[in-house]
Amino acid sequence: MASLSGRLKAVAKMRAIKAAMWVLAGLGTATLVAVAGLALTFIPAKLDLPAVDVGDLPPASPPAGMSISALPTGTYGSPAALTYRGGSWSDVRHLAATAILVRHPKGDLLIDTGFGRNIDDHMRLIPPMQRTPQIKGLPAIDQLAAGGVHPGDIAAIIPTHSHWDHISGVDDFHGVPVMETAAGRHWINSKPKGSEVINSFRDINYKSYEFDGGPYLGFPRSHDLFGDGSVVIVPASAHTPDSVIVFVSLPSGDRYALVGDLVFQMEGIEIPAEKPWLLRWLIGENAIEMHRDIALVRAIREKFPQVHLVPAHDSLSFGTIPVFPASAP
Secondary structure (H helix, E strand, O other), X not given: OHHHHHHXXXXXXXXXXXXXXXXXXXXXXXXXXXXXXXXXXOOOOOOOOOOOOOOOOOOOOOOOOOEEEEEEEEEEEEEHHHOOOOOOOOOEEEEEEEEEEEEOOOOEEEEOOOOOOOHHHHHOOOXXXXXXXXXXXXXXXXXXXXXXXXXXXXXXXXXXXXXXXXXXXXXXXXXXXXXXXXXXXXXXXXXXXXXXXXXXXXXXXXXXXXXXXXXXXXXXOEEEOOOOOOEEEEEOOOOOOOOEEEEEEOOOOXXXXXXXXXXXXXXXXXXXXXXXXXXXXXXXXXXXXXXXXXXXXXXXXXXXXXXXXXXXXXXXXXXXXXXXXXXXX
């Protein structure tokens, strides 16, 4: 009996070992399949865009004396593979963190603020996996001061959205109105991932506005800030619920579309290609809205070459805008 009991225990032990091996093999296979599936989301794939109609170029009457300038506040590195689907892992891009100064007789504006004076403190607020080494430049507030422009001279800040690399400098412009819609404020106040930095600021002077105008270049609603067509904001909520695109029209006839993070690099529009799935999933982007908005800005570029598209992190795209104190009228 003892011998039989021992044999039964040995058989049971062998079966348990085999079962464990099968489980481990299954887990290994599942892991390999998952890794392979994830790798496939980085291979080149041209985005199939919906058909869109951008209509006619809206009229604009930008006043004499209006101009635009770039305020580069630094960069951070990223493989191109993490900026658009099909990018190379060995191609390191220097992603821009640049503020835009628009000077207008009715009030000067900052569109985004880039890295502020306290960027190191702000980086500690975001999840570790999102922290990237930066090459820091001079904060926008200090560049402006060197050129004789002070916070009281800025009528408003218009963030293309409220992620850290667009609003770090808001912390330097105490009291300057920050323009947000009710929907944008609601998203910020709900404290989602990505809003850690802006929610760390105290006493932000929010200035509410609504998309009270009609269609603009295919976007269904708009807000004409000065009533002359020179600065027009449209909703583009695919990246984050508070994301916008800002169109700037100059006296020279040149126009700019500051598209924020609709795409990270111009390849997203030129190929076209979306961001890799992992990035879109982590950010929580709306794919349907993203594809529509990429289709719109791509169609605008093709139909109206005088409209310069500027993704917020494409350093080369900012080359069309003079660096402050120089400006383009």
